[in-house]
Amino acid sequence: MIIDVARLHHPVTALGPGTRLGIWTQGCTLACPGCLSRDTWESGPEYAVDVRTVLDWCDARPPAEVDGVSISGGEPSQQPHALAELLKGLAERRERHGWDLLCWTGLEEELFANRCPDAYALLDGLVTGxxxxxxxxxxxxxxxxxxxxxxxxxxxxxxxxxxAEDEPQDGHPAELQFQVETDRMFLIGVPRPGDPARVQRALAAQGITMDGVTWRP
Structure with a gap:
């Protein structure tokens, strides 16, 4: 089974509780205005990876250093069969290692469940909308x-x-990470309004300039 993947990262500490494996799928037609992950919208054969390869990557991380798996995108629901196959393998590892499985979707819960019933049944949590x-x-x-x-x-x-029931005014500070790959830097986490611009200014103050950012067209 083939799944289109944008990137894989460990350790992730800004997308869910504890220390996690991060899996970003590639491809999204929702195209929410203001999305910070525009680089994951486009589909293409160059993103195709065997689900077995992704699971092997997960197995290469020491299980004791992983609390759970966070799946984002892109829009995972646009690959329902591949997502279900991936989650089936991750659920087996959940039984062995105690990992939880958390997924982000731009769909509301009912629509996600209807589109991806097999995947929905294997998740421990869903961030929807x-x-x-x-x-x-x-x-x-x-x-x-x-x-x-x-x-x-x-x-x-x-x-x-x-x-699950906290409100925006509860004032949780944003948890953000950076992943650096050659000449590219990825922001991991869910920024608050103004955070990306503040990050860019802080990097500029350190002499690090960005030729382009994903949160602007």
Whole structure:
């Protein structure tokens, strides 16, 4: 089974509780205005990876250094069969290692469940809803106030249920990371309004300039 993947990263500490594996799928036709991940919108054969390869990458990380897996994008629901195959393999590792499985989607929960029933049944939690720039600044791990964090299992409730009902005004500071690959730098996490510009200014003060950024066309 082939899945289109934008990138893989470990350790991820800004997209869910604990230390995590990060899997970003490639391809999104939702194209939410203001999206910070425009680089994951375009599809193409160059992004194709065997699901087995992704699982092998997960297995190469020491299990004791992983608390869970965060799947983002792109829009994972646009590859429903590949997503289900990936989650089937991750669910086996959840049984062995205690990992939780958390996914982000621009769809509402019911639509995601209808489009990806097999994947939905394997998740411990789902962050749902399109990014709405006018409502930027959601609860923890949510980019805008309309988005919801939905625990789906007992493990999900245990790991992140305490944040499911928080409100944007609760004032959680953004947790952000950087991943550097040759001449590219990736921002990992869910920034608050103004954070990307502040990051860019801070880097400029250190003599690091950006030729282009994904949060602007």
């Amino acid at each position: 399109p990014y709405v720039a006018a409502r930027a600044g959601g609860g923890r791990w949510r980019g805008s106030a309309n988005q919801r964090l939905v625990p789906l299992t007992g493990l999900g409730q245990e790991r992140y249920g305490q944040w």
